[in-house]
Amino acid sequence: MTLNPADAAFRSRLSADLPDEVFRPVEARYLEEPRGRYAGAQALLAQPRTTGEVATLIRHAGEAGVGVIPYGGGTGLVGGQIASEGTAPLILSLERMNKVRDVFPDENVLIAEAGVILADVQAAADAADRLFPLSLAAEGTARIGGNLATNAGGTGVLRYGNARDLCLGLEAVLPDGQIWNGLTRLRKNNTGYDLRHLLIGAEGTLGVITAAALKLFPKPARSGTALLVVDSPRAALDLLSLARAQLGEMVSAFELMHRQGFEFLTETGLDVRLPFDTAPEWCVLIDVGLSGDLNPEAALEALFVAANEAGIVPDGIVAQNETQAAAFWKVREMLPEANRRIGSVSSHDVSVPLSAIPEFIRKGGDAIAGIGEFRINCFGHVGDGNLHYNVFPTPGKSRADHENQRPAIKAAIHDLIHEMGGSISAEHGIGRLKVEDLEHYGDPAKLSAMRAIKAALDPKGIMNPGAVLRA
Amino acid sequence: MTLNPADAAFRSRLSADLPDEVFRPVEARYLEEPRGRYAGAQALLAQPRTTGEVATLIRHAGEAGVGVIPYGGGTGLVGGQIASEGTAPLILSLERMNKVRDVFPDENVLIAEAGVILADVQAAADAADRLFPLSLAAEGTARIGGNLATNAGGTGVLRYGNARDLCLGLEAVLPDGQIWNGLTRLRKNNTGYDLRHLLIGAEGTLGVITAAALKLFPKPARSGTALLVVDSPRAALDLLSLARAQLGEMVSAFELMHRQGFEFLTETGLDVRLPFDTAPEWCVLIDVGLSGDLNPEAALEALFVAANEAGIVPDGIVAQNETQAAAFWKVREMLPEANRRIGSVSSHDVSVPLSAIPEFIRKGGDAIAGIGEFRINCFGHVGDGNLHYNVFPTPGKSRADHENQRPAIKAAIHDLIHEMGGSISAEHGIGRLKVEDLEHYGDPAKLSAMRAIKAALDPKGIMNPGAVLRA
Numbered sequence: 001m002t003l004n005p006a007d008a009a010f011r012s013r014l015s016a017d018l019p020d021e022v023f024r025p026v027e028a029r030y031l032e033e034p035r036g037r038y039a040g041a042q043a044l045l046a047q048p049r050t051t052g053e054v055a056t057l058i059r060h061a062g063e064a065g066v067g068v069i070p071y072g073g074g075t076g077l078v079g080g081q082i083a084s085e086g087t088a089p090l091i092l093s094l095e096r097m098n099k100v101r102d103v104f105p106d107e108n109v110l111i112a113e114a115g116v117i118l119a120d121v122q123a124a125a126d127a128a129d130r131l132f133p134l135s136l137a138a139e140g141t142a143r144i145g146g147n148l149a150t151n152a153g154g155t156g157v158l159r160y161g162n163a164r165d166l167c168l169g170l171e172a173v174l175p176d177g178q179i180w181n182g183l184t185r186l187r188k189n190n191t192g193y194d195l196r197h198l199l200i201g202a203e204g205t206l207g208v209i210t211a212a213a214l215k216l217f218p219k220p221a222r223s224g225t226a227l228l229v230v231d232s233p234r235a236a237l238d239l240l241s242l243a244r245a246q247l248g249e250m251v252s253a254f255e256l257m258h259r260q261g262f263e264f265l266t267e268t269g270l271d272v273r274l275p276f277d278t279a280p281e282w283c284v285l286i287d288v289g290l291s292g293d294l295n296p297e298a299a300l301e302a303l304f305v306a307a308n309e310a311g312i313v314p315d316g317i318v319a320q321n322e323t324q325a326a327a328f329w330k331v332r333e334m335l336p337e338a339n340r341r342i343g344s345v346s347s348h349d350v351s352v353p354l355s356a357i358p359e360f361i362r363k364g365g366d367a368i369a370g371i372g373e374f375r376i377n378c379f380g381h382v383g384d385g386n387l388h389y390n391v392f393p394t395p396g397k398s399r400a401d402h403e404n405q406r407p408a409i410k411a412a413i414h415d416l417i418h419e420m421g422g423s424i425s426a427e428h429g430i431g432r433l434k435v436e437d438l439e440h441y442g443d444p445a446k447l448s449a450m451r452a453i454k455a456a457l458d459p460k461g462i463m464n465p466g467a468v469l470r471a
Numbered sequence: 472m473t474l475n476p477a478d479a480a481f482r483s484r485l486s487a488d489l490p491d492e493v494f495r496p497v498e499a500r501y502l503e504e505p506r507g508r509y510a511g512a513q514a515l516l517a518q519p520r521t522t523g524e525v526a527t528l529i530r531h532a533g534e535a536g537v538g539v540i541p542y543g544g545g546t547g548l549v550g551g552q553i554a555s556e557g558t559a560p561l562i563l564s565l566e567r568m569n570k571v572r573d574v575f576p577d578e579n580v581l582i583a584e585a586g587v588i589l590a591d592v593q594a595a596a597d598a599a600d601r602l603f604p605l606s607l608a609a610e611g612t613a614r615i616g617g618n619l620a621t622n623a624g625g626t627g628v629l630r631y632g633n634a635r636d637l638c639l640g641l642e643a644v645l646p647d648g649q650i651w652n653g654l655t656r657l658r659k660n661n662t663g664y665d666l667r668h669l670l671i672g673a674e675g676t677l678g679v680i681t682a683a684a685l686k687l688f689p690k691p692a693r694s695g696t697a698l699l700v701v702d703s704p705r706a707a708l709d710l711l712s713l714a715r716a717q718l719g720e721m722v723s724a725f726e727l728m729h730r731q732g733f734e735f736l737t738e739t740g741l742d743v744r745l746p747f748d749t750a751p752e753w754c755v756l757i758d759v760g761l762s763g764d765l766n767p768e769a770a771l772e773a774l775f776v777a778a779n780e781a782g783i784v785p786d787g788i789v790a791q792n793e794t795q796a797a798a799f800w801k802v803r804e805m806l807p808e809a810n811r812r813i814g815s816v817s818s819h820d821v822s823v824p825l826s827a828i829p830e831f832i833r834k835g836g837d838a839i840a841g842i843g844e845f846r847i848n849c850f851g852h853v854g855d856g857n858l859h860y861n862v863f864p865t866p867g868k869s870r871a872d873h874e875n876q877r878p879a880i881k882a883a884i885h886d887l888i889h890e891m892g893g894s895i896s897a898e899h900g901i902g903r904l905k906v907e908d909l910e911h912y913g914d915p916a917k918l919s920a921m922r923a924i925k926a927a928l929d930p931k932g933i934m935n936p937g938a939v940l941r942a
Contacts, residue, residue, distance in 0.1 A: 106712055107825040107856075112878060151661050162659060164668075165636065178916035185824040187855040189894035190622050190672055191909055192901060192939055193921045197635075198669030201661055218715045239575055244689045248762030249720060291719030292765065299763065353656040354578040384658040385578075423660040430663060438662055445649035449928060450664045456927035457920060468663055 003067045005463060006044035010064050014046075015058050022046050027042060029089050030071060031082065036434060039081040042088035047096045049178055051210045054092065058208065058462075059177030061090055067465040068092050070204035072146025073117065077349075080150065080203045080433025080467045082143040091463070094145050094360070097210060100124045102174055109168060109185045114145025114209050117258055120212065130216035133160035133252075137336055145209045150200035153427030155332075157253045158383035159289075160217065162199040162427070169213040175206065175458035185213050198453070203429050206457050220250070220289025224296025225325035228304060228316035234358040235312045236284050236382055240309065243286060246303055250294075251341040253266035253287035254383035259376045260392075261335045267440075268341035273361040274328045275317055283316075284382070285332050335379055343399040345374065346409040348389040350417045351426035357385060360420055364389060367412040372405055375391040386426040389413060414441065432469045439470070474538045474936060476558040477515035480533050485517075488527050490901055493517050501562050502553065505546060509903060514540070522650055522681045527564065529679065529933075530562055530648030537699025538936040539563050541675035543617025544588065544887060545608035548820075549623065549902025551674045551938045559935070565616050568681060569593045571595045579687040580639060580656045583681050583746035584864035585616025592685065603686035610806055616680045622672035626803075626900030629854035630723045631688065633898070635671040640684040643670055646677065648930035656684050674937040675901050677928050691721070695767025696796035699775060699787035700751040704795070705829040706783045707754075707755050707853055713781065714757060717774055721765075724758035724801055725854035730846045731863075735809035736802070740868075743801045744790055754787075755853070756803050759867070806850055810861055814870040817880040818847065819860040821888045822897035828853060835860060838883040843876055857897040860884060885912065901939045910941070 004010070011023070024045050031040035039237050048054045050320050061068045067089035074081055084090045094115035099112040105128040112121050118139040124134035127203060134147060134238045136154030146152075148170070152163040160166065169184035172195075201209055236256050262279040265272055274283075286303075290296050300318040307313035319325035338346075352360045360379060370375050380388040391409050393402055414424050416440045430438050439447065454461075454469055465471040482494070487696045488657045495516050532539045532651070538560035545552050547906040554560045565586035572582040576599040583592050589610040591855030596603035617623075619641070623634040631637065636731055640655035643666075653667060670678055700921035701707045708725050714722050733750040745754075757774075761767050771789040778784035788795035807813060810818075832849055839845050844865050851859040860902050862880050864873055885895050889912045910918065925940055927930075 040767060051720070100559065104826060107710065109824075143867045152664075153659050153661075157659060161636075164665070165632075174916055174920060176919075178919065180916040180920070181914050182895070182917060184892065186897070187825075187890075188624050188822045188852070188857045188897040190624075190898055190900045191894055191905075191913060192672075193677070193924060194622075194668050194672050195917055195920055197665050198924075201663075201665050208666070218719045219718060224646065246763060248689045248691060250762055255858060291721055292717060292770065294763065294765070349625050349659045351659045353575070353580075354658075355575060367931050381659070386659045421655065421657075423655070423657050423662055425661050426657070426659040427661055427817075429661045434662075441664060443652050445645055445651040446653060446663065446666055448649065449645060449651070449666055452927040453640070453669075453924055456923040 003087050003462065006064045006066045006090045007088065010066055011044060012058070013064065014060050017060070018053060021051060021340055022048055026091065029074060030093070032084050033079055034075060034325065035077060036084040038084045039083045040084055043091045044088065044202070045091045045093060047093045047402055048094045051173065053212050054173045054208055055177050055179050057092055058173050058175065061410060061462050062175065062177055062460060066090055066462065068462050069464055070094070070149065070208045072114065072143035072149070073138065073141045075142045076146065076150060077428045080429060080431030080464065083466065084419050084432070085466065092208060094143060094210070101211065103128045104185065104396050105130055107185055108341050109215055110214045111183065111210045111211060111230045112144050112214060112392060114143065116144050118142045118144055118147055118404065127160060127303040129219060131219045132216055134163055134166055136357050144212060148200050148209050148212055149202065149204050150429045153381065153386065155253045155255060155381060157381060159249060159290060160331045164197055165214045167196060168215055170199060170209055170212040171209045172209045173462045175269050179390055183211055183213050203467050205432065206463060207258065209470065213415045222294070222296050223287065223289045225319040225328050226300040226304065227275065227283055227328050228286060228313045229283045230280060230313060231363050232358065232416050236358060237354065239284060239307050241308055242312070243303055244304065247288055247299060250290050251286065251289050252289045253438060255285040255332055255380065257283055257285065257335065258377060258380035260375055261338065264342050264377060265331070265337035266336060268338045270338055272334050274331055277318055278314065280315065280466060284327055291385050294345045319466060338448060339377060342392050344390045344392050345399055345402040346391045346406050348413045348427050349428045350389055350413065350424060351384065351386040352420050352421055352422035353383045356420050356464060357382060360416065363416055364413060367416060368409060432467055433470065435470055437459070473937060474558050474933065475536045476538045477865055478559065481537055481857050482515060484535065485528070485531050487622055488531070488568045489524060493519055493524060497562065501542060501564070506548060506551050507900050509550040509555045511553045513559040515559065516564060517566045518567045520567045525644045525679055525681050526648050528561065528563055528651050529644050529646065531934050533646060533648055533931060536559055537933065539933050540680045540935055541565070541620065543585065543614035543906050544609065544612045546613040547617065547621060548899045551902030551905040551935065554937065555903070556603055557942070558935065563679060565614060572600045572682065575656065576697065576781065578656055581685045581687055582654065582682060583615050583685060584682045585614065587615050589613045589615055589618055589863055597691055599688060602654055602690045603685060603687055604636055604638055608804060609766060615683060618682050619671050619683055620673065624818060624852065624857065626724045626726065626852060628852060629725055630720055637686045638667060638671060638683050639686055641667045641680055641776045642682040643669060643678045646934045653686050654682055674902060676925060676939045677934060692762055693765070693767050694758065694760045695758050695771050696790040696799050697771040697775060697787060698746065698754055698799045699757060699778065699784045701756045701784060702934060704832050705827065707753065708825065709783045710755060710789070712780050713778055713783065714774055717777065718770060720755065721759050721761050723760045724756065726756040727853035728754055728756065728803060728806065728850045729848060731846055732806045732809065734848050735813050735848060736805060739809045741805050741809055741810035743805045745802055747786065751786065756799055791833050801837045806815045807875055810848060813863050814862050815861045816870055816873040817862045817877050819884045820853065820859055820899045821884065821893055821895060822857040823888060823891050823893035825856045827891050828856060831887065834887055835884055838887060839880060842879050842883065903938055906933060906939065906941055
């Protein structure tokens, strides 16, 4: 599909229906993304204030055949927010649609516009004595519309699910400019195809989410955190089973970390450290949120004792207060920054069936060793089978020294993941970075259904062209 | 779209690729449904044994332009399983694809073919010391493929979600005969549009589900049940808030019942009764499933005391053992049978936002009283905002005496539901019964997107023609 540029002629057509203040100069931040792999060029920037204005913009873009890039917080890691090729698009930023429209504490529902920053959604829930459990590193910048469009994951998935599981209803503008009023607060509603789940995870290629009805949860009465040393990834899984047997769904987070990450923290001068004399090879950061009168420290101590007796956990510390818990989490949260400073040769956001994790880590290490000498920092949301498997140069070398090996590394990891029934994009999505990977590894029947749906809902191909599916 | 009959010529084309034992005579049960509103006529019945055979059947039906009716347990209440009009279809029963393919207790995953009876899924999970929480009246007959195709609800939704929330992956045959191998056990997988959620709830109109990867849960260590009297629906909601504040997500079921239902049990000679001397106007059946060392009787006693002190619950009984708990549940479970015996004039499976329930019940009663003299049995999954709002004749009258008032009753309730932001089909789906209602009350943008998706994936309109969308 050939698209037309968002040029002066297009701008003047928009002027007939929209006031000047909807348009802003395109600052550099709209043309960059966190990993610096994609850079946009010319574009027209619109910052609509209402759903009606979004609909007007989309309708004009459709009539003129101009591409539309929906823009949330810009924190995506796969280039879904940057059109780096082709004709100048309309960047449609939702940042001025940033109101929490309503909170219904008795219903455990919050209605937010797409441009509300994730941390502000969390704060609004907290103010109503409720929990909005979506939590991820970029929460101070990411906006809820983007979180939903990409079906964001994060550290709360084990207990509360992905972004899609936290959404009851959507308001969205479809590619033909129609507004879908699907902003229901209902827990049960079986009236036709689930457009909500189709738009969630479609990364803006089937329409623009303008608002969402989000699920809130009772706040756990008390929370607790522990850092438990495990001998191996297998032991981490055994610990997870034990934790669930003892604590059911009250296990809120279960994060695996490797010594390589702790060494990176030191190497890059980040002032966070583990509360162990010697950094363990593997450890697990576990959070529990308990109801009623349960005591989290006692529950975690009981888990620690049982795991120790079972030979799974040789060492560990249960946080005795919130400050200590925050210090443990700080280590986990700084790992991505340490990784950034070291500079990965290749990063992989992958998942495998839970029980296949030890085999994946072993075979992955062997495959990388066969390609060259590298350091591997493998960490992540092990309770969800989701690992961030990142490959780094050895000390003294840099990312640039290994440019020619990157394709082999990526292929080795993705082939292994595919063989093991895993996903080449567990939580970051496809964006523009993994379009070819999806074509290569994706199920052919699914891909042809996706293309048919895209063509049916967006026949001119204006919505986020080139993301998810080849334009 | 004009379809061709599944006639002798079609049957002989199928014979080229499929053995005779795939085909069986069409017994009466395939042409009937529980409420007796729809009756099928001529049809060809196939009972494929493998996904490959399903694909072959669908491919031939597509080539010949023959309609396909996917058939599970036949327990649907909206006629989705019966083609009562038009040319003879191919009935595609999944009943011989009834294997639990695999159970992964450590991953909390079970892989079942579409034809496994829901109770057998529950039993297989139980045998692995896990819980599959989908639970509904028809579980001894309904098959998991149909439960997923209709996004079944039931009594476990409050804690564990609808059928769609319990599914990690699907295997399905799409309308073009392609097999989609989406049977993933992954908790996180952001690789393109979510076909799974599109097929779930599509009632067989976009393809046939042949197998599913289902989520299991740790069994609650101990469960408890209480029957608490409330003065009003508003008090029931206050009790729900209190229960959640005290017990978080451990509240597993929260069912509202009305005196009318208890009177129907007596009137129809069903030998179940409430453990109260005088039947209360409203009461709530509450189930909790607790982790760790928590004592369910103590937790429910504490809830009862707190609710009594708050003036919400004047009376109640906490079950002291499983026999007593089962007796409480028996009352709830027999309500549909009592309703059937009385014979409703009009039944409504509706939902509203939780806080709107008292207003809906009040206004609904007023609206019905304005039409004539009726008895209303309003009961259901109040924790989900889902009520079964059924209107009955007064003693001495029958359903037949009110035939001419049914449209007015239905319109009054559905108009009210629509006004209040509710759903005209909370858990039973659209089937053939509510196609016009969906056209009338559905969001126009959503409907046009649904039609575009149907046309894109099933251009000949062979899949369950006339269900959900007009053929």
